[in-house]
Amino acid sequence: MQADIVFTGGTIRTGAAESPVLDALAVTDGRISALGAEALAARGSSTVVVDLRGGALLPAFGDGHVHPVMGGLGLLGAPVRECTSVEGIVEAVRNWADEHPEAEWVTGDGFDAWLAPDGRFDARWLDAAVPDRPVLLRTMDHHTAWVNSEALRRAGFTAATPDPAGGEIVRREGSVEPLGTLREFGALLPVLGLVPQPSHQAHVDALCETAARFAAAGVTWVQDAWVEPQHAEVWITAATSGQGLPVRADLGFFLGPEQWREQLPELAARRERVEGAAPGLLTAHTVKFFADGVVESGTAALLEPYTDCPHSHGIANWTPGELAEAVTAIDALGFEPHIHALGDGGVRVALDAIEAAARVNGPRDRRPVVAHAQLIDPADLPRFAELGVIANLQPLWAQPDRLMTDLILPRIGPERGARQYQFAALLASGARIAFGSDWPVTDYEPLRGIATAVTRQTPEGIPEGGWLPQERIDIATALAAYSAGCAHQAFEEKEWGVLRPGMRADLVHLAADPVETAPRDLADLPVLGTWLAGRRTHGFYALFPVSPGGR
Template structure:
């Protein structure tokens, strides 16, 4: 056997405890052929050599919870993500509407919910910018919407509209809708009125986004919210040409009429398997157990500290969630459950336990995503039930969302029990990392820095927030690689660098073990390879290699 490509000239971190580091790696036919001196022995005159130039080669990153299509489409509207005040958001809406007179709806994604006091946004501010067309903006967590009066009118929301199941129309003292819509029960009737983007535009947006994700070192994604029409977009994208990533699609299942939707889930899985060209799978089903703490909709066991009459919003009853999870589990799907509050986490664990009891033991690898607040009694249940805890490590810091909205809602005791990554790892829980982009940044290196330091990008607080929950760099890297590969049922394919596995690789310009943890986010991703094919880095149309 000869090597098609050899990587050398830097440190190679394999992620494999049996051989953590080496100095060379050989690739042949898209697979890792050999490591160390055995790799160098496979070089001949036809072998390309990639000089790591003093940097490091690692297993590529995976993202265990991301929304590439949702984010790609949402961010093509009003650019509000970087606005730092309500006034800036309103100005951006006014300017975008002026430049797009043809747009029937004005939409935008990723408003910072901490910009408005209490996360409450007023329709009248948007009315002053656009009085005659509907406007709907979504906060970065996608659980809250900010609508103008025309959007509220078209949805039929008025003073006498009853509160929807699984959502809240926030009202003024006189009963009229304020303009803030919380959770999908309130959001979906408005979203249903927004015209969908043309398929070709969606495919273009998805290609742009997956290229950006590949440039961050990612080769596998869990699209954690896929509706039927979005399956068509993914399939259209892979039919035209290879994407720079592989993806698993988590098909959304909502509480209303869920039993009738099961045949569609199975049919969508089958057509993805048939037409996905080995790049796509659809073996997971997404559930929302609850909302988010910052908007007061995460389901809590005890009332919110700032709202003693409210426990938040459980999108499913415990019994109904258990029945639905058991049903999709019986069909061979992997449950992927959004659960943020301690009640949401508990009913998610209960549902997994019910499925195992009813359907018998198997390697189901259920995922509970976000895991922000867990009751101490429930921590050991993750390992006992084989549940994967998927964290978005960038959230484990004292940013304004945490200090201005979350901590006041939880109070000091519950506030000190958030994102217990280290505690779950110590208890034997399998952990994967993700970004939840477009909620927060998709770059794994930024997430690594936060997981290791529990600090903001400015290095605050000194020593880290809840420092007992900091984890080591090796553990954090594993959560972004081997942990996600395990979640994907692909640990025999990628996640560590070992002969025979797929050559899914990331070249970092600087060895992450050689810099202070606070500087991890600034490391350049010099190259990404999917199955031995470069998807990022190098000169246009070629590879940065020599013969």
Template sequence: MHADIVFTGGTVRTGDTDARCHEALAVTDGRISAVGAEALALRGPRTAVVDLEGGALLPAFGDGHAHPVLGGLGLRGVPVRECASVEEIVDAVRRWAETHPEAEWITGDGFDPWLAPHGLFDARWLDAAVPHRPVLLRTSDHHTAWVNSEALRRAGYTAAGADPAGGQIVRRDGGDQPLGTLREFGALNPVLSLVPTPSRAAHVDALREAAARFAAAGVTWVQDALVTPDLVDVWITAATTGPGLPVRADLCFLLEPGGWRERIERFTSDRERIESAAPGLLTARSVKFFADGVIEAGTAALLEPYTDCPHSHGMATWAPAELAEAVVAVDALGFRPHVHAIGDGAVRSALDAIEKADRTNGARDRRPVIAHAELIDPADLPRFKALGVIANLQPLWAQCDPLMTKLILPRIGEERGRRQYQIGSLLASDARVAFGSDWPVTAHEPLRGIATAVTRQTPEGTPEGGWLPEERIDTATACAAYSAGCAHQAFEEKDWGALRPGMRADLVHLAADPVTTAPAELAHLPVLGTWLAGRRTHEAGISTPSRAARG
């Protein structure tokens, strides 16, 4: 039998722990049929031969925590992501509003939260550009919004009002008047609910655009870490109509406090509907919990008070006892808890909840996930391994950038600052680690995250030697966290995440071998091709569909 595809002319890295390399790989019926000399022997007259051109073939990447629909929708609206100052943002808002007089709301997504002192943004700055239509801009972390006065008025946020549950309306110094900065979803959601909802077709279009971007980055599997009921049919439609999707995905149902017992009743039926509609492409095995917010906004839940606010431990989204009860409930239904936990207090609450599920429902291979785990108390670090918890980390965050120096470090101090993003320590403890991007919070390209995990430096190469260099890891380990680590998170490690005969041909072709590439160059290593079960989903030089091209 001849192979359908043979890859040759470069280095084939299997992704196994022994870092074996081969000169060729063969694919038959979407599966790896041979590696090395045996692969070359499977060439036949109808075999497609892919020349690696001196580059490397690796297991395709996964992304264990991302928001494809949200990110795709965020590509619309005011382009504020690249703005480098408040003035640039205001100018971008003014220009966009002038060219879109039909838009009832002016929205934008992804600006840097450190651009204003202490992360505090004033509604009056936006009023100067757009006084009569509401403006809503979200920071890159999506836990803070900057709105103008008209948006505050429509939401009913006044000096007389109290903060909503689970949110904060930042007030002006010396008074009760809302400033224009809203923190956490309790404060954001009443405003977001006023923004006209894009059509189903727009959602599907946004998802397809996002999926194409992931494929172009070498990704073949994504964990959508926040799926609300309205997004179920978006994923099903995108997966089952038109060209389909170039990535597989596991959908993670959002569960929030208040009425959660009633809401989980539909999770099982939604799971069955999703998996029967797109078998082999979509799964729905996870439930998402927000245990807290983020340190830069002062809303991450800490064990000890904030350095710059000694009376505050942050904002726990769930009471610890109720979080444990809810985790036990979804675990009993066969779902995996996927908990956003940034502060060390939230990490402990998440670990306690998972431990209670294990005691209550019995031991099994449940693979719970704690996402981000930015700050871990030393007493809790060994619990990841003990409880079988996967630490899904965002390696691109492990750098001393302006977010860290201007907002995070002043709020937690030096000692806690040195306990952030303990990638090396978690791996040394034999805990399971998988990488993700949290896109659109930060860039979705795995190679950028790999570069940061290896160097612990900013793109400019600072600081020399890396930030917290003891937490650096080598390139092969970082690549594995994006492949084998994500495959384990997906319960699919026997099917992908390594290049062995019989495994699915989820592959990425890089222009050079990342293991022998200088760490400073990893972020810029071109992705030349991506294959999902032997089907090419990306080819360098062929642009992915864009909003402009589709009209």
């Protein structure tokens, strides 16, 4: 049978043990139809031949934990993400406010939490730039906000306001007056709820923009790890309009500890709505939980107190019993839990909840996820494999950047600091891992994450031998965590993640073979093309169709 496309002229890295490296691949009707010599023999008069130009063709990447809609909207406000100082942020806010006098609120997203000492940002610094309109800026981890005095006033946050459940209103030194820094969603949501929301179409446009960026990075599947009801409709519109999206997605419906029982009946109906609207592009078999916060702000739940705050174990968003009950309830509905847990206390509560659900509901093919898993107590590490829990890890976090050196390590001390992001240890225990970016927290390009997982170094090559070098993994393993690992998380390991005949032609063309590339150079390896089920979604090929028999 004549193939629609034949790829040749480079290295085919299949990711499959039986034939890891080949020289050609054929695609017919959106699926891989032949490999090697059989693929070359499938060329016909109308076959499009794609010359890999000495590069490599691999399984396309997934992203097992990302926030496409929220991240896309975050690109619309004041450009604070690239600022390297408090003064730079204030200037960016001032300029944006001057250019947008019609905006009721000034917002920005993604600045670095370590730019102020101890991550404490003062409202008065923003007041100097915008005194008459509310300002709301979110840090790169989205668990902390910096607001001005007008935003505090509108939210009703005063010296008499107690810290809300699941949040902290940071106070001025020696005072009960709010400083201007808000931590965790209990404190963030009263402010976020006041910000005028962009239109549905603006949401759709933001999603389409980010989906195009993912395709340009070689990504063809994403796990949206926080979907509110209105976000599901955004995905549906984007997937069913025009040419459709360049990525597939699984939507993870958010479930919080407030009124979660009343929301249960809605989950199955929302799943049916999503999967019926865009079959083949969208699934919705996930429910997202937050077990705790983040270490850098002192809100991740720890088994032992914080080193710099001996009376605090962080913030647990759920009681252990309530989380176990909620996870058991969504498991009974056929959903998979996707639990944000960074502290070793949060990880333990998440594992306990997953174990309880399996015990109550009985055996089935489960793919529960614990996302981030920054700190795992030694007693809990083997439980990932025992319970079939996927550790969804963010490889870009496994480096000694300023977030780590200035905020995280001083809060947890050297002993706990030496057991962070245990990629190799989890794999050695028999656990499955999948990689994700958590964008907009960190960059969405998988090759940047792969470079960090392999080197455990900053982009500058620090430290020389890698940070916690025993947790480094090789390039092939890191590639698999972004492909086969994500496919397993998606329940689609028979559809994509490796290159075998019959699998979907979800492919990425890199300018060079990543396995033969120096680890430090992986981050800058160009992505020349991406295909979703044989449809070009990125690259020279997407702009200029290749003629039969040509490049």
